[in-house]
Amino acid sequence: MDRLINFFHQIRTRIAFYPTIISLAGFLLAFLMIYLEQKNISAYLNEVAPALVIDNTDTAKTILSTLIGGLISLTVFSFSMVMVLLNQASSNFSPRVLPGIISDQKHQIVLGLYIATILYNIFILISIEPTENTYQTPGFSVLLGIILVVVCLAAFIYFIHHISQAIQVGNILTAIHSRTKSEITSIIEEQEVNTFEFPNHEHWEAYEITETGYFYGVLNDDLLELCKENSIKVIIQLHKGQFILDGTIGFKSEKPLNDELKKKITSTLLFSNEELIGENYIYGFRQISEIGVKAMSPGINDPGTALNTIDYLTSLFLNLMRKADFEYITDEEKENWTRIKCVKFSEVLFNVMATYRLYCKHDITVMRKLMHMLKTLTTHVVNSEQLEVIEKEIDELRADANSNIENKRDLGKLDADFISWS
Template identity: 85%
Template sequence: MDRLTNFLHQIRTRIAFYPTIISLTGLSLAFLMIYLEQKNISAYLIEVAPALVIDDTDTAKTILSTLIGGLISLTVFSFSMVMVLLNQASSNFSPRVLPGIISDQKHQIVLGLYIATILYNIFILISIEPTESTYQTPGFSVLLGIILVVGCLAAFIYFIHHISQAIQVGNILTAIHSRTKSEIRSIVKDQEKKSLKFPDQEHWKTYKITQTGYFYGILNDDLLELCKKNSLKIVIQLHKGQFILDGTIGFKTEKPLNSELKEKILGTLLFSHEELIGENYIYGFRQISEIGIKAMSPGINDPGTALNTIDYLTSLFLDLMRKADFEYLTDHNGENWTLIRSAKFSEVLFNVMATYRLYCKHDITVMRKLMHMLRTLKDHINNSNQLEIIEAEINELKIDAHNNIENKRDLGNIEADFISWS
């Protein structure tokens, strides 16, 4: 990722990006139609297809005014409904699923179409001149405005359907799972093409971060270019999503740096004052876990959703087990210049299991499902270290079950095969 790509990625995820682009398109269309009206396009069309042209000035003004007022009301209603649904999603699932719903491109496109049509009709209304000449009425432009409003009504119907689907927990889980799985598989596929060799870093020089914020990425192309230009190997000590304090050790180098090169390297590390839900697979595990835990709260009491989240987590863990503990920046010759630390399988599994064990330890069904997940992972290990990690989690799960489930029959079935009864 270079600076331009990072900039485009940041503005593309903003809710105002597509509405702005589409609104400018509507504005440009309005000026184009005003220009064509000056060339008497309506006069030409009234000869060819008179039924398509509105040639009465008062009628045109009335229609445009009505369309503008109706569209403004439709826009307000649509996005008032979005706010209600977002509040519901935050209460029932997790506040961290909101950025994904808000930044949905389909919602932005519908909003942009509304605003573009409003702007178009406003400028066409302004362009109507106070004259009795038939050809001075922008009849064809008014017709196009009506067509755009009909398109907005169709978009509104689609919007109602899509927002009702997007707020369903199954669709939210599927979207998070698909995005996270794609990111992990992309990393695994990339690492299969690379050598995992990197020099020992025992006596390397360490450098501290001079700012505070959430670390969310690296300008890969810029950092790789700096490494090659200065024949420098670097280890990035930060994890994506980690909150960094001023003075935290950020990276290590195999040789000392001058102040200028140090600042250039720091400039390739990206920080934000808010937690960005971007290309970080850890957020996928956390969001799915939070939805599952929230479903087990007394106010919601939906163990079925918790069971579904464990299914999705099992699928993601199977992919995560294939991923190496480190990522690399590699040149075209296959040489690794930068080693980037990332969350290990053991850390992610512990965080997920610790959360579920705490909030679900009284529910035998969920505990059995967690045991089933661990046994499934155990059957797909890639090395002995993963086996030790999974067995440790199995033992902890058994301890919590025995301490919190009093029914002996339930305890006797905790390791039985889990058969879904839904």
């Protein structure tokens, strides 16, 4: 089941996923209507509501041909707008925001509706037979085709509105923040009901990975079943997002494993040739910080967006501080069978701060905002180690500011409370 769910999560992010399913539905609807037309459903509708039935074959063909041509033009235009959106998002923000836009279900459903309606009208047009019998004209099917086109026009209006909202940086940041916060919160909720007990692993057996690619997760249920069946506990030495080379130590076990069991455990580790953005909360920090840094580039020159990204990062860091350094796979009796390595708070904070300090050290407003973020984090630390890490980042930030900002008055404001003027 884990493998099936993992496969579904991978394919649903593809831009063709929902269009393919909806198009198949349109294809099947066309054949259903052809079957119903053979049962003279149009003749019945002509008796009940004759004004709704198109009983002229030439008129029906003309209408369907016009609808098909118009919808094809509408589909091409909509796909072109998606490509423009992706290009603009990549240029102005970060190429890493593209998977989130591509996987937007609303875009996929609208495009799928277009293609399904085109397929429906094409097969209904083909089904029209050259005869003088008015009841051979699929009047009801043509009426349904017209209704579907009207629905497509309404979907196009919604599509224009939604795509204009999707390209706004505020909405992109909000979406990334919400997704990342949700992932961190779910991990925190799990750790609150679990224990952190795990055996000492100093002398455990270590096993190498023969795969190459990005590690993005574990098939939890499958690995838990293997551990319980063989009465072994395992430590996963990889963290999500790590690029794995052949020969990397992948996991440790508390007792030696035979080749078959080693192969089974390795098969529960998931690897990909590309970074799967939606599978790792660390990418949320990376995406937001990249958008902020890109906003400070001379070509974009948008410090306001950089300030907004720091607000979102502050919120995420407050949640990340509550997360433990390890994740566990636990059974129903709350016994931990597997421990999984995670990126620590100190590493995430350093990577974010190092990026901002390099590209924003000349801007006193952004530097003040970063200082405000760090001081805010000091009031929410969970342990002394986090406080020590944050204080080091404060010292580094102050040192960069002193080296790159010449105005003494500006430097004097570095430690003052940040008041937003936007």
